[in-house]
Amino acid sequence: MNELLTIADQNLVLHRHPRHKKETLQAWDSADEYLINHFTENELQNQLGEEGQLLIINDSFGALSCFFQQLKRTTITDSYLSLSSIKLNMQRNNCNEENFLIQDCLQTFPENVKVVLIKVPKTNAYLEYLLQQLREVISADTIVVATGKVNMIHNSTLDIFEKYIGSTKTSLAKKKSRLIFSLVESQTLPENEIATTWEIEKQGWKIHNHANVFSRNHLDIGGRYLMDNLPEGDFEKVVDLGCGNGVVGMTAMQTYPNAQVTFIDESFMAVDSARINVIKNFEEERSENARFVVNNGLLGFKGESYDLVLCNPPFHQQQAITDHIAWSMFNEARFALVENGELVIVGNRHLDYKDKLERIFGNCELVAENKKFVILRAIKSY
The missing domain is CATH 3.40.50.150 (Vaccinia Virus protein VP39)
Known part of the structure; x- marks a missing residue:
């Protein structure tokens, strides 16, 4: 089982938590890699400016939170296991935590978000909740990019992005993963209660x-x-x-x-x-x-x-x-x-x-x- 992620001039040692002796799964996937490569190749860090920040949603074990360690960022999750994994992997890779905040998804989303990176969750209801909260803190110049395995991205997934964010398209598939791009558009948003x-x-x-x-x-x-x-x-x-x-x-x-x-x-x-x-x-x-x-x-x-x-x-x-x-x-x-x-x-x-x-x-x-x-x-x- 590979524990070393080598990507875009960084080497990160990443473990899944809780750890167990016969682990066969690595702590990142091709969707993480696709998202990181897209961010770096398109220099999306330039979108942040001096005051803006990066928002990472649904990082599983810390691949995204650790890779972007030089940027001001907030990571949002519903999983205590993900939260603890991210913290441990940041310590393992000596990441600077001064410009980093991690919080659960029930807390208010941060302000002045200029780039949003999302790992598509398993359920549409949770995705809808996240995008509903996200819409409150983003503006027309915010870049929203999501990623997931091909078998997790359906027409219903794209419809939710269209519903809450705006015009949405997908990338070609690479290593069974795909990217989703949504333009933040002015539109009448649904006021439905997702709970x-x-x-x-x-x-x-x-x-x-x-x-x-x-x-x-x-x-x-x-x-x-x-x-x-x-x-x-x-x-x-x-x-x-x-x-x-x-x-x-x-x-x-x-x-x-x-x-x-x-x-x-x-x-x-x-x-x-x-x-x-x-x-x-x-x-x-x-x-x-x-x-x-x-x-x-x-x-x-x-x-x-x-x-x-x-x-x-x-x-x-x-x-x-x-x-x-x-x-x-x-x-x-x-x-x-x-x-x-x-x-x-x-x-x-x-x-x-x-x-x-x-x-x-x-x-x-x-x-x-x-x-x-x-x-x-x-x-x-x-």
Whole structure:
């Protein structure tokens, strides 16, 4: 696996984070390279002037943030993993951080942006949100260039750029990647609310979902299955690990009325959605006993502190299919659980989580199953 990006007279050592022993994927792709080469060959730095700055949106692991280290720039992301990866890779390459700011996508976008570089996100809803916010801080002389793998750029993608920015065209494909160019034009902008709200009838909850939250338009069927199969017990400290919009943790708040429930996700939008949903659907006294944390799983949490961890583990990081996130979650859960504490997960039947849990915990029980999902429980013992 190559860790050295050599491009436009720079050599950058870049790692994906969190790192694991058998990593096969590099920390940049051909879309990053295409964007960097276009920027340098067309001398877009001249567009910045003395006061203007570069805005980088959706940098995955820091290739863009590190390469443009000599320029005043802000990087915006919804991913805690991307944020921490960017910071670590900047330190690894001794990048100057005095002219650099990194922030989550829910914060106000910076002013005086003269060049915008965008990695096209996975979902159109999130792209639409980003361009809606971007439109508030750019002007007719701002250059907007996006990039992505060819299979991620569709007519609907270009339509969103047209809708919020202006006339849009694409480049030829290189190494299965493409560039998108949008001219900032004066136009009547839609005032639609991109966040969604829907109801869970059984609980009578109204669920708010920011643009980049998993299963933002409906209740995830895996999450529903876990909600219907929570363990019996008198749990006092519970974690909804990878909480998404928080419906599993909210079910835990309802099922264990005296428990403190901690909602954790690496998405800033997910954790904020969970926070909003708890406040909207629970009395103030109960919602005050909930905690909301943006983090890489339970990494850095105190050991032997929780008696129940609930998890619907993802099997993607960015666009890559991987099981190392689930591995990390299970290992971190075991560390964080008290003796006889329980980890309860839902997973697709074809994913071999039972074997993983048995190897980590020394035990695993099948709690429930249907045609698509299994509910598994592992208990921490010494």
